[in-house]
Amino acid sequence: MRTKRFLFIFIAATVLISFAAMNAGAEKVFKLGTMGPYTGPAAQSGANQLAGTKQKFEEIGWKIGDYKIEHIMIDSQSDPAKGASAFTEAVERKGMQAVVGGWHSSVAIACADLEVKYGIPHISTGAAAKPLTEKIKEVPGYHLKFWSMPAMGTVLYYQFFEHLIKTNQWKPKSKQVALSAEETDWGRDWVVAAKDNLKKFGWEIVAEDYVQMGQTDFYPLLSRYKNMGVPLVMTTNTAAASISAYVKQIRELGLKGVFVSDGLTWIGEWYKLTGRASNGFLDLNAVWTPRSEPLRKNIKKNFGFDPTPSACGFGYDAAGMFIKIAKRAIEKHKELTSQTILKVMKDEVMTGKLTYGWDDGAAIMKEYKYTPETYPDPQTDADHWFMPVVQFKSGKQLAVFPESVKMKEFELK
Numbered sequence: 278m279r280t281k282r283f284l285f286i287f288i289a290a291t292v293l294i295s296f297a298a299m300n301a302g303a304e305k306v307f308k309l310g311t312m313g314p315y316t317g318p319a320a321q322s323g324a325n326q327l328a329g330t331k332q333k334f335e336e337i338g339w340k341i342g343d344y345k346i347e348h349i350m351i352d353s354q355s356d357p358a359k360g361a362s363a364f365t366e367a368v369e370r371k372g373m374q375a376v377v378g379g380w381h382s383s384v385a386i387a388c389a390d391l392e393v394k395y396g397i398p399h400i401s402t403g404a405a406a407k408p409l410t411e412k413i414k415e416v417p418g419y420h421l422k423f424w425s426m427p428a429m430g431t432v433l434y435y436q437f438f439e440h441l442i443k444t445n446q447w448k449p450k451s452k453q454v455a456l457s458a459e460e461t462d463w464g465r466d467w468v469v470a471a472k473d474n475l476k477k478f479g480w481e482i483v484a485e486d487y488v489q490m491g492q493t494d495f496y497p498l499l500s501r502y503k504n505m506g507v508p509l510v511m512t513t514n515t516a517a518a519s520i521s522a523y524v525k526q527i528r529e530l531g532l533k534g535v536f537v538s539d540g541l542t543w544i545g546e547w548y549k550l551t552g553r554a555s556n557g558f559l560d561l562n563a564v565w566t567p568r569s570e571p572l573r574k575n576i577k578k579n580f581g582f583d584p585t586p587s588a589c590g591f592g593y594d595a596a597g598m599f600i601k602i603a604k605r606a607i608e609k610h611k612e613l614t615s616q617t618i619l620k621v622m623k624d625e626v627m628t629g630k631l632t633y634g635w636d637d638g639a640a641i642m643k644e645y646k647y648t649p650e651t652y653p654d655p656q657t658d659a660d661h662w663f664m665p666v667v668q669f670k671s672g673k674q675l676a677v678f679p680e681s682v683k684m685k686e687f688e689l690k
Contacts, residue, residue: 307374308373312353312401313378317353317354325543327378329591333597341607351364353381355380357381368391374397375397376398377592378592379399382404382463386462389420399419401421403543405425408462429657431561433666438480451481451507453507454482455502456484456485459514460487484502490514499526509537510536517550521541524541536559542587555669557668562667564586572584597637605625606618628649665677
């Protein structure tokens with residue numbers, strides 16, 4: 278009897294030791310989701326964003342500390358319901374622990390409650406509308422925005438218009454403006470911000486129109502603007518087919534004035550879609566610089582297309598921000614989990630203690646910094662998150678305002 282008991286104890290101990298040894302040698306895995314419109318009307322932006330993120334993780338061998346990063350793709354298809362469904366599946370069936378990416382505000386809003394429900398940290402690269410900011414603030418700490426709200430991020434447009442008028446570079450016959458936007462949370466918030474800022478500078482909004490994402494026939498809309506004779510026409514759209522068609526049809530119909538095509542630069546190969554029709558149009562976007570040029574070259578080499586500094590660059594920098602947070606979580610909490618990442622986000626990122634910038638290897642913005650006052654948006658000024666007004670010319674986007682970063686003189690087309 279004593280022999281049998283000893284044998285049982287010996288076998289049990291052997292099994293436990295073997296199990297412990299197996300666990301000790303097992304590779305640690307962290308499951309990271311990347312979210313974006315990989316199919317659908319904004320697929321070009323999704324491809325840019327994904328390429329930037331993958332490039333950053335390729336540079337570190339898809340490993341943070343002793344954790345292998347397992348990649349899970351979440352295709353939102355530019356649809357809030359489909360995005361939320363894909364997010365849920367990634368958590369429940371694939372074990373996703375964090376998310377980097379996300380282009381549309383409407384999709385991000387649809388996923389915000391899921392982040393809280395499942396305890397999933399999220400760094401979004403493109404979603405920016407004010408309703409998303411308000412939604413995140415309901416239960417703060419789960420979501421960082423990499424793109425500032427239109428009210429904060431687009432004010433340079435209106436300062437630039439006044440600069441042109443005061444310096445006699447533009448003499449509009451009136452201060453009337455026509456606004457249009459895609460029928461999304463981003464589009465509606467962009468128009469609200471535009472109206473508020475334009476009114477402050479004495480502009481009269483004489484048209485406000487919304488179009489469907491993916492729409493390509495703007496002839497009736499633009500013909501109406503032409504007949505009205507407005508000197509300033511502004512639009513925003515995240516769908517490549519839509520924004521490029523809008524630009525070309527303005528030229529086809531012969532409208533005269535200053536034109537803003539907010540979102541054209543989010544498409545890496547916009548010039549292939551618009552050709553010379555885009556010459557003279559304005560946008561608000563980051564630009565490639567000597568600091569970020571290596572990223573552009575690597576994307577062209579590794580992914581086969583010419584990227585955009587906004588979608589691709591933010592995808593790259595958001596991945597870098599996540600990596601820095603993850604390393605800090607391992608250093609401070611000795612493990613990499615959803616909860617340790619959330620602790621670092623709440624204790625150090627939201628308070629401005631942990632930032633990510635040029636010194637860390639960021640390609641686009643000088644510094645991504647959050648404070649209790651700005652969260653979940655980044656601090657927006659020339660020393661942190663900042664986008665100049667750019668003008669298109671012969672396939673290039675060149676900064677024209679403010680003076681401190683100007684790359685060319687404004688040309689009225």
